[in-house]
Amino acid sequence: MNLELENHGEISARIKGKKLRPVCGDYVIAEPIQNEPEWLITSICPRDNELTRPDSRGRKEVLAANLDCVVVMAAAEPKPDWFVVDRYLAAAEIMGAEGVVVFNKIDLDAPTEDAQPVLEEYAHAGYRVLQCSAETGANMEKLPDHLEGKTAIIVGQSGVGKSSVINYLILEADQRTGELSDSSGEGKHTTVNSVMWNLPNGGTVIDSPGVRDYAPVIDSAQDVDRGFREIFELGPQCRFANCKHLREPNCAVKEAVENGGISARRYESYKRLVSTSQKLANQFG
Ligand code: GDP
Ligand code: ZN
Numbered sequence: 195m196n197l198e199l200e201n202h203g204e205i206s207a208r209i210k211g212k213k214l215r216p217v218c219g220d221y222v223i224a225e226p227i228q229n230e231p232e233w234l235i236t237s238i239c240p241r242d243n244e245l246t247r248p249d250s251r252g253r254k255e256v257l258a259a260n261l262d263c264v265v266v267m268a269a270a271e272p273k274p275d276w277f278v279v280d281r282y283l284a285a286a287e288i289m290g291a292e293g294v295v296v297f298n299k300i301d302l303d304a305p306t307e308d309a310q311p312v313l314e315e316y317a318h319a320g321y322r323v324l325q326c327s328a329e330t331g332a333n334m335e336k337l338p339d340h341l342e343g344k345t346a347i348i349v350g351q352s353g354v355g356k357s358s359v360i361n362y363l364i365l366e367a368d369q370r371t372g373e374l375s376d377s378s379g380e381g382k383h384t385t386v387n388s389v390m391w392n393l394p395n396g397g398t399v400i401d402s403p404g405v406r407d408y409a410p411v412i413d414s415a416q417d418v419d420r421g422f423r424e425i426f427e428l429g430p431q432c433r434f435a436n437c438k439h440l441r442e443p444n445c446a447v448k449e450a451v452e453n454g455g456i457s458a459r460r461y462e463s464y465k466r467l468v469s470t471s472q473k474l475a476n477q478f479g
Contacts, residue, residue: 195207195209195216195235197222197224197233197235198390205231205232205233206231206232206233207224207232207233207234207235208227208232208233208234208235209234209235210234210235210236214235214237214238215238215256216235216238217244217256217257217258217259217388218257218258218259218347218388218389218390218400219258219259219260219261219345219347219390219400220238220239220241220259220260221238221239221260222235222236222237222238222239223235223236223237223238223239224236241259241260242259242260242290243259243260243261243289243290243291244256244257244258244259244289245257245258245259245261245264245285245286245289245291245347245349245410246285246410246411247410247411248411254411257347257388257402258347258388258400258402260345261286261289261291261345261346261347261400262291262292262344262345262346263286263291263292263293263294263340263341263344263345263346263347264282264283264285264286264289264291264292264293264294264346264347264349265294265296265340265341265346265347265348265349265399266279266282266283266286266293266294266295266296266349266350267296267297267298267348267349267350267351267354267355267356267359268295268296268297268298268309268350268351268354269297269298269299269350269353269354269355270297270298270299270300270302270304270309271299271302271304271353272351272352272353272354274309274312274351275351276312276459276463277463277466278350278351279295279316279350280422280460280463280464280467281410281421281463281467282349282350282410283295283316283321283421284410284412284418284420284421284422284467285410285421287420287421287422287423287426288410288412288417288420288421292322293321294321294322294323294324294340294346295313295316295321295322295323295324296323296324296325296326296337296348296350296359297309297313297323297324297325297326298326298327298328298354298355298358298359299327299328299329299354299355300325300326300327300332300333301327301329301330301332312459313325315457315459315460318424318457319422319423319424319457319460320423320424322340324336324337324340326359328355328358328359328361328362329358331362334359334362337359337363338363338393338394338395338397341363341393341397341399342393342395342396342397343396343397344397344398345397345398345400346397346398346399346400347388347399347400347402348360348399348400348401348402349402356401356402357401360391360399360401363391363393363394363399364391364392364393364394364399388400388401388402389401412467412471417471418464418467418468418471419438419439419464421464421467422460422463422464424450424455424456424457424460425439425447425456425460425461425464428446428447428450428456429446429447431446432444432445432446432447433445438468439461439464440465440468447461
């Protein structure tokens with residue numbers, strides 16, 4: 195793996211031992227190896243936060259660390275899976291990073307109007323929402339403002355244009371972008387390894403492998419409400435202090451869903467994530 199030194203030089207490094215698993219965004223201790231061009235990573239500095247998902251065995255896999263910002267991308271094409279967007283935003287919220295929603299490919303004739311009410315929901319909940327086109331450059335100048343001086347990861351379904359956006363931000367990055375393939379609308383090319391890019395104006399973006407079925411690892415189902423800021427805010431107004439906002443009486447959240455203060459779609463996402471997290475907790479304790 196590649197390592198950036200304090201003086202901004204870049205070197206290739208090996209990892210000492212099998213247990214050490216550095217990820218993009220990590221700060222590490224490393225030393226030169228005598229008579230070799232490579233350095234040796236000997237330890238990982240404590241992390242401020244981690245973006246995680248369960249691996250195929252349900253164990254926690256860390257995608258990136260020390261993030262200020264999680265840029266969640268969706269696009270006019272492939273058809274947005276808003277549940278995935280909600281889960282990434284929940285992960286950002288719980289790990290203490292800022293979630294930003296970017297809706298790409300506004301140049302397409304695809305039915306972007308379906309997306310508008312959902313994007314308004316995110317803005318209403320307090321998220322920064324940017325609609326842009328990496329193809330025509332529309333609104334692209336606004337993206338660096340969101341990222342300046344920060345460590346950000348760009349996530350979202352495969353094919354939404356993550357590589358294209360990074361390309362646009364860093365012309366010399368020379369990322370290969372994939373063609374959209376066949377009827378599924380899924381991108382053909384998926385970036386396998388995460389890569390970190392320095393932005394011209396300061397700040398870094400991490401490219402992430404397209405993860406279709408993303409679910410954050412949430413240590414307890416009780417914590418899921420922290421992932422939905424508009425739900426979390428209302429929690430103190432519920433009758434029970436430990437209200438899960440599911441079947442409890444006098445629940446301020448359910449009342450807000452009924453009178454339109456909280457989006458029914460976001461509440462549905464919340465319930466789905468509670469149930470996923472409970473299943474994971476039961477399986478892997
Ligand atoms: P990734 O899988 O999220 O990294 O997506 P890519 O950056 O590889 O883009 C997938 C496809 O969408 C490529 O064919 C891009 O050329 C195309 N694409 C990316 N951004 C835009 C855009 O704003 N408008 C249009 N029309 N196509 C785009
Ligand atoms: Zn409640």
